[in-house]
Amino acid sequence: MSITPPQPRRRRGRGARERILKAATELFTAHGINATGMEQLATAANVSKRTLYTHFAGKDDLVHAYLSCVEDDLLPPGGSAPEAYPDPRGQLLAIFEWEPNSSGEPLRGCPFLNAAVEIPDPAHPVHRLAAAYKAEFADRLASLARQAGARDPVELGEQIALLYDGAAARSVALNSTAAGATGRSIAAKLIDAAVTPVPASADSER
Incomplete structure (x- = not known):
């Protein structure tokens, strides 16, 4: 006689x-947004699909909430x-x-870049959120560049933001965080060049 093992009860109520x-953070990070279904999310969160849709109107709503949750952890200090x-x-x-990728697990890089790639429509709310995050990221860097004494803090902020995104993409391709150290070295040179006073020209000294 076969015995069917008891199925775990769905947890409802507070904490759902x-x-x-x-669950969304873990699955979107590991598999991507488009490859993760709502049924899979409900199972991972140990909730029914009805409960899932009670909290989130749909997948787009859930993706938006997920990105909003990780935003503050990833932005430079403001x-x-x-x-x-x-x-x-x-x-x-x-x-x-x-941190070194000692586990060997695939690196996923920046979740906002990933979201913009997976949802390429610039008018889509998730894509707009990703774009707004990237603009805020550069603004935070420009603010720090201004405090550091950069002659053109906006330009330096954009340069470092571009460098960061490139390093993040390279780390995913190579599955190595070594690009971070290279990016840091380049950023240090950019900062030093941006804050070093420009020597006065011979004409201005007259």
Whole structure:
């Protein structure tokens, strides 16, 4: 006689939204947005699909909420300086300090870049959120560049933002965080060049 093992009971009530967002973060990171279905998300969060749709109107709504949750953790500091990097130059360089990929698991890179690639329509709410995040990222870097004394902080902020995105994409292709160290070295040179006073010309000295 075969015995069917008991199935885990679906958990409802308080904490369901948090479990759904946690499952979304894990699955979207591991497999991507388009490859992850709502049924898979409900199973991972241990909720029914009805509960899932009670908290989120649809997948787009869930993706938007997921990105909003990780946004603050990924942005450069915008308020008081962290104790580890009290000076703005150190904070600019800190964005390239990535932990070694000792697990060997595939690196996924920036979730906002990934979302923009998977949802390419620039009018889509998720794509707009990704674009807004990237603009805010560059603005935060420009603010730090201004505090560091850069002659053109907006330009330096854009340069470092572009460097960061390139390093993040390369880390995914090579499945290695070594690009972070290279990016940090290049960023240091950009910062030093941007804050070094330009020598006065011979004409201006007359």
